[in-house]
Amino acid sequence: MFQKALGRLLGKTEAQFPLETSVPETRVLGAPEFLRLSLCQGGGEALTCTVAAGDEIDTGQVVATGETGFVLPSSTAGTVKAITQQPDIRGDRKGGAILIKPSETTEASSFERLDPETATPEVLSKRLHEAGVLSALLTPVPLLAQLRSGGEFVADRPAVETLVVLAADGDPGVSIALQLLRERSADVKAALRMLGRIAGAERLVVALPEGEQAELPAGDGVELLPLPAEYPKTLAETMARRLGTSRRATSVIPLETALVALDAVREGRVQAEKLLTLIGPDQTPIANYRVRLGTQIREVLADAGIEMGERDKIIAGGPLRGFALFSLDGSIDAGVDALTVVRADQFPSWSVEPCINCGTCIDACPINLQVQLIARYAEFELFDRTPELHIDECFECGLCAVVCTARRPLLQYIRLAKQGLEVSA
Amino acid sequence: MTPQNLRFTVGAAPHWRTKSSITRMNLVFLAALLPTALAGAIVHAFGSRNVDVTEDFGPMNFLLETGVREMGVGSGPLWFFGILGTLIFGMGVGLLAEYICQIAMRQPYHATNGHGVLMGLILTLLCPPGIPWWMLFLGVALAISVGKQIYGGIGGYPMHPAMVGWLILLLSWPHQLYPVGSASIGAPNAAVIAVTTLGGLGLCFSGYIRWQIPVGVLLGIVISTEAFGGALDGGILEQLFTGHLMLMTFFIATDTTSSPANRTAALLHGLALGVLVMLIRAYGVWADAVPFAVILANVLNPLFDRIRPKVASLEV
Numbered sequence: 001m002f003q004k005a006l007g008r009l010l011g012k013t014e015a016q017f018p019l020e021t022s023v024p025e026t027r028v029l030g031a032p033e034f035l036r037l038s039l040c041q042g043g044g045e046a047l048t049c050t051v052a053a054g055d056e057i058d059t060g061q062v063v064a065t066g067e068t069g070f071v072l073p074s075s076t077a078g079t080v081k082a083i084t085q086q087p088d089i090r091g092d093r094k095g096g097a098i099l100i101k102p103s104e105t106t107e108a109s110s111f112e113r114l115d116p117e118t119a120t121p122e123v124l125s126k127r128l129h130e131a132g133v134l135s136a137l138l139t140p141v142p143l144l145a146q147l148r149s150g151g152e153f154v155a156d157r158p159a160v161e162t163l164v165v166l167a168a169d170g171d172p173g174v175s176i177a178l179q180l181l182r183e184r185s186a187d188v189k190a191a192l193r194m195l196g197r198i199a200g201a202e203r204l205v206v207a208l209p210e211g212e213q214a215e216l217p218a219g220d221g222v223e224l225l226p227l228p229a230e231y232p233k234t235l236a237e238t239m240a241r242r243l244g245t246s247r248r249a250t251s252v253i254p255l256e257t258a259l260v261a262l263d264a265v266r267e268g269r270v271q272a273e274k275l276l277t278l279i280g281p282d283q284t285p286i287a288n289y290r291v292r293l294g295t296q297i298r299e300v301l302a303d304a305g306i307e308m309g310e311r312d313k314i315i316a317g318g319p320l321r322g323f324a325l326f327s328l329d330g331s332i333d334a335g336v337d338a339l340t341v342v343r344a345d346q347f348p349s350w351s352v353e354p355c356i357n358c359g360t361c362i363d364a365c366p367i368n369l370q371v372q373l374i375a376r377y378a379e380f381e382l383f384d385r386t387p388e389l390h391i392d393e394c395f396e397c398g399l400c401a402v403v404c405t406a407r408r409p410l411l412q413y414i415r416l417a418k419q420g421l422e423v424s425a
Numbered sequence: 426m427t428p429q430n431l432r433f434t435v436g437a438a439p440h441w442r443t444k445s446s447i448t449r450m451n452l453v454f455l456a457a458l459l460p461t462a463l464a465g466a467i468v469h470a471f472g473s474r475n476v477d478v479t480e481d482f483g484p485m486n487f488l489l490e491t492g493v494r495e496m497g498v499g500s501g502p503l504w505f506f507g508i509l510g511t512l513i514f515g516m517g518v519g520l521l522a523e524y525i526c527q528i529a530m531r532q533p534y535h536a537t538n539g540h541g542v543l544m545g546l547i548l549t550l551l552c553p554p555g556i557p558w559w560m561l562f563l564g565v566a567l568a569i570s571v572g573k574q575i576y577g578g579i580g581g582y583p584m585h586p587a588m589v590g591w592l593i594l595l596l597s598w599p600h601q602l603y604p605v606g607s608a609s610i611g612a613p614n615a616a617v618i619a620v621t622t623l624g625g626l627g628l629c630f631s632g633y634i635r636w637q638i639p640v641g642v643l644l645g646i647v648i649s650t651e652a653f654g655g656a657l658d659g660g661i662l663e664q665l666f667t668g669h670l671m672l673m674t675f676f677i678a679t680d681t682t683s684s685p686a687n688r689t690a691a692l693l694h695g696l697a698l699g700v701l702v703m704l705i706r707a708y709g710v711w712a713d714a715v716p717f718a719v720i721l722a723n724v725l726n727p728l729f730d731r732i733r734p735k736v737a738s739l740e741v
């Protein structure tokens with residue numbers, strides 16, 4: 001208590017979110033009756049379906065393609081039942097999904113096995129392309145787009161100089177990176193070296209929570225970057241700052257994605273499963289679920305025995321950065337690291353109160369932004385005054401909105417200002 | 426199984442947040458001021474005093490006179506409840522004034538957030554127990570309307586509303602606000618001021634006010650006592666434990682709207698306040714320096730708030 005009081009005195013806000021240091025039990029959810037492969041993957045663009053209802057498909061068979069060349073391989077073998085509508089979990093209206101009835105048996109590998117140490121970068125990137133590896137970011141993008149400057153997906157990106165595999169979870173309560181780091185520590189460096197060869201990166205870094213270094217001895221040309229196990233210090237957006245590298249030439253790959261890429265090369269496998277943490281209404285993790293890609297959110301909740309009520313929140317992602325959903329029909333894709341349930345009475349609504357200048361947001365901001373001023377400018381649409389307050393430095397951790405005394409939607413105001421600047425530019 | 430037709434709450438991240446709110450903050454302030462109010466009432470009621478009950482005595486004087494004269498009740502308890510009644514009257518006027526202003530200005534009703542009540546309580550604490558009811562009414566109503574709502578309410582006013590209200594009273598009716606031989610409700614003697622200090626330290630440790638402001642005030646007082654102490658009666662301790670200095674340090678100067686948001690600026694704000702109070706005490710004509718100092722320091726705040734912390738690790 002004394003320590004807490006001292007912390008308050010020195011300006012520590014209530015927004016202290018330590019990350020998980022232990023992994024809850026793992027539950028494996030078998031294949032449901034139908035899998036729904038979302039057509040809103042691959043960097044937000046809507047994919048065009050290349051199969052029709054009634055087709056028999058194999059694992060790894062291309063079922064949809066994007067305009068920029070991204071291909072979506074099927075994560076399961078089975079029968080296409082229909083091309084259906086389903087809400088995109090990130091709020092895009094271009095929702096759609098391929099409804100597949102999975103067959104009983106699924107082959108272990110769809111492609112020939114390659115050696116990640118000896119195969120040429122060209123062969124490796126061809127494999128990542130045909131395996132449709134998506135980076136498990138908040139909004140997933142093709143992994144190749146993150147790796148290659150001259151890649152097929154993003155043209156104007158400078159060459160990647162620093163490649164980071166982020167083996168720490170972003171949001172509090174989530175522990176999938178931690179679980180994977182402990183389970184597959186032997187593969188982490190192999191995956192990083194392979195991705196580094198594809199990207200041509202000079203500096204290879206594994207960022208992992210403090211205290212987990214024992215899992216992964218340094219060496220082999222790979223740097224270890226211990227991170228404080230506290231939100232928001234492990235977010236991908238902070239890595240370039242921490243390493244002192246250029247933000248545009250630094251790529252941060254989530255650990256799960258790196259391992260999926262390694263499996264695609266070494267085992268010839270397409271990602272079929274997703275690990276995610278289910279965070280319950282009491283703000284603690286219930287379990288880590290290993291589910292098939294395309295499983296409906298409804299099915300995970302049903303397995304955990306969680307009943308949703310009127311005006312509750314179901315969030316695809318962690319509690320501080322995830323997307324709130326309006327329906328349980330959406331399906332799990334590569335970017336859903338967690339499902340969070342928040343009860344209707346747990347979340348006080350945002351208010352229209354004016355800013356009372358208490359300064360709590362400045363105390364909470366990890367980079368000392370003048371959040372109260374930015375939000376006031378945004379409120380009155382004076383967006384052009386926000387760059388001088390370094391609004392571009394904000395990486396949207398949301399801690400200001402967590403603590404605001406007046407309950408103002410501060411993060412929304414910051415995003416509004418950023419969007420306003422973009423529009424006027 | 427969850428039924429199909431439920432409506433969920435949607436909205437942008439973050440999806441967790443603390444329970445802090447303006448209402449909670451004002452309630453904590455009120456709670457921290459409660460011991461001061463009670464101690465002040467007790468000292469006035471049961472301590473030595475040279476004001477008679479039969480004189481004009483606050484909004485409760487009718488009741489008091491009736492009680493004392495007709496029923497023969499001891500005057501101590503009646504004073505005690507009389508002063509409590511005065512305080513409640515002040516708070517009630519604060520609430521009412523805020524409500525009426527918000528109706529008149531077609532604002533959403535925020536009167537229940539307790540800020541008007543807090544302003545009423547602070548203003549009443551700075552008034553003597555024998556203040557006529559119409560004066561207190563006018564002071565609080567003007568504090569809320571002219572001092573606060575005219576600027577758009579909480580978050581908008583540049584100067585502390587209670588100080589504005591009190592200054593209007595002080596400049597209009599100095600003799601009623603400073604009757605001979607009677608101190609204010611909130612600061613009759615050093616013991617009550619010590620109680621105020623304890624409440625203020627509680628606020629500090631609960632994180633509702635920033636320590637930079639009290640420390641700044643203390644520093645300012647030490648510096649100015651060294652600099653022009655010759656013009657003051659008594660040393661640092663006497664200066665600290667007389668008048669409304671402690672009330673100001675912890676409860677008035679720390680009002681969020683009229684104090685800086687940044688911590689370095691808050692320290693400067695406190696420092697300026699400490700020096701201004703001592704300057705006015707040493708060379709000013711008014712007995713109480715606090716309202717003038719607070720309003721002057723409030724006006725400086727936008728300047729102080731330009732001193733901002735460095736944005737951490739700009740891009741390399």
